[in-house]
Amino acid sequence: MRRGDGPAVVDFIETLCTVTKDSFAGPSGSSLTLRDWQQTLLAHLFARRPDGRRRHRIALIGEPRKNGKSGLGAGIALDGLFECEGAEVYSCAGDKEQARIVFGDAKRMVDASPDLSEAIKPYKDALEVIGSGSVYRCLSAEAFTKEGLRPTRVVFDELHVQPNPDLWNVMSLAMGAQLDPLIVAITTAGVKTDSRGLDSICYQLFQYGQRLAAGEEVDPTFFMAWWGAPDEADHRLEETWRIANPAYGDLIDPEDFASAVKRTPEAEFRTKRLNQWVNTATAWLPAGAWDACATGGPIEDGAEVCIGFDGSFNGDSTAITVVSCTEVPHVDVIAAWERPQQAGQDWTVPILEVEDALRQACRRWNVREIVCDPYRWGRTYQVLEEERLPVVEFPQSPARMIPATTRFYESVMNRTLTHSGDPRLARHLSNCVIRTDSRGSRLSKDAKHSPRKIDLAVSAVMALERAVQEPEPDPTPQFWNWADL
Structure with a gap:
């Protein structure tokens, strides 16, 4: 980046910070040399x-383990001590x-550097810059003690292990009084839920970053860099x-790696070494x-299609998908509405925008059916x-959703459907798990009150179920003139 503090931060770390343990990075006490990818990361950050x-x-x-997260984090924290008078820096x-x-x-880096040792006074759980009032402390997750x-x-x-979002929220809100604050989470992936059974703060931020990358939302104040293997990659391969x-x-x-892959459970290897998210329930x-x-x-415009519509009024999302009525059905997204991260509960x-999107779809294609669950959308x-x-009613009852879910799954596994690669639909599908009871298996979220969206997946399942069926004959409507009776 041409404009920013990245080069100065790189210079600070390489000049004053050291390797703290003997490793592939070098012997303990040697200068910390940042790699090109780390320098690029800091330039953007x-x-x-x-x-x-x-x-x-x-x-x-996001980085897998052993990619130098701790050393980089310590360097970023120490640099923050000299950013301004009275700086408050925290490790959480x-x-x-x-x-x-x-x-x-960071403390060992101070001990190993004459320049840092001269400027910083160390304590058990704090580092203080002599004369400036700047201090660096470490904090744990008991967020109720961190007000003020x-x-x-x-x-x-390792943000993914936070038991709840309290500490993150306290620190984020506390930064509001500062001119140019920065909160940096350096983490590996993990399970998607926290101790409450809800989406962890780390997974929430990861999905937010995905939406920004896909252009679904715009927020230049948020930055995400994520290294990891594709979900479909064979975890046993060096590639x-x-x-x-x-x-x-x-x-x-x-x-x-060659040793760890033989003795580490697959889910743990994927999270710690490949930086992939895993569900607590079976995906x-x-x-x-x-x-x-x-x-x-x-x-193609003019093709015969079925449209799937899964709507909510607030607090969730509303989704419209389309499936072609062809020998090999093709699935795509028409539109989706999700409550933005910054939006309030109100x-x-x-609704009018949703209705107009359905009208435009009917002008574009030869729509056999608009398949929807009319719950809460009676007006539309x-x-x-x-x-x-x-419009065709498709109540999301077990009797309807269980066979539809099975059909969609078999079509994906047998590759008897295709799709456009829309990232929103892929995200909603990845959020789906199977809940099984005496009546069969159907789609659900990983946790009861999870904010993860699955509405595009549900609407696609409904649309495919109707697209592969023979269209029902439309009985000729009967009209009576009351004067003739």
Whole structure:
């Protein structure tokens, strides 16, 4: 980046920070040399806007284990001590022991550097810059004790293990009084849920970053860099290890991977070594199965299709998908509405916009059916019927959803459907798990109150179920003239 503090941060780390343990990075006490990918990362992380303000306030950096996260985090924290007079820098983690990892590395860097030792006075759980009032402390997840802080820079280590979002929320809100604060989470992936059974703060931020990358939302204050293997990749192959780990063969010993893959459970290997997310419940579609059906192309205008509509009023999302009525059905997304991250609880789905999207779809294609569950959308159902659009009720009862879910799954696994590769639909499908009872298996979220969206998946399942069926004959409507009776 041409504009920003990245080069200065790189210079600070390489000049004053050291390797704290003997490793592939070098012997303990040697200068910490940042790799090209780390320098590029810092250039983006510390970019500034044309008006001179810092571009990003919140950052999520995902790397598998052993890629130098702790050393980089310690360097970022120490640099923050000299950013301004009275700086407040914190290392945060799920527990005190974890929080002390980055802080401990920073303290050893101070001990090993004459320049830093002259400027910084060390304490058991704090580092203080002599004369400036700047202080660096480590904190654990007991968030209720952290009110009243005014952090200028925060480094969250392994954000995925936070038991709840309390500490993150406290630190994020506390930064509001500072001019250019920065909170950086450097983490590996993990399970998607926290101790409450809800989406972890780390997974929430990861999905938010995905939406930004896909252009679904715009938020220049948020930055995400994520290294990891594709979900469908074979975790046993060296090629996969190299894709996921930017420091493979440099800071990481390849022989360690060859040994670890033989003795580590697959789910743990995927999270810790490949930086992949895993569900606490069994995911519906196997990794890579959906991607294998992608063709990238849209459905041609004028084609015969079925449209799936899964709507909510607030607090969730509303989705419209389309499936071609062809020998090999093709699935695509028409539109989706999700409550934005910054929106309050009073946000509602724009009903008129949803109705107009359905009308436009009927102008574009030869729509056999608009398949929908009319729950909470009775007005729209009535309006579209009055306009003589082909609305068909599809209540999401077990009797309907269980066979439809099975059909969709078999079509994906047998590759007897294709899709356009829309990232929103892929995300909703990845959020689906299977709930099984005496009546059979059907789609669900991983946790009862999870904010993860699955509405595009549900609407696609409904649309496919109707698209592969023979159209029902439309009985000739009967009209009576009351004067003739």
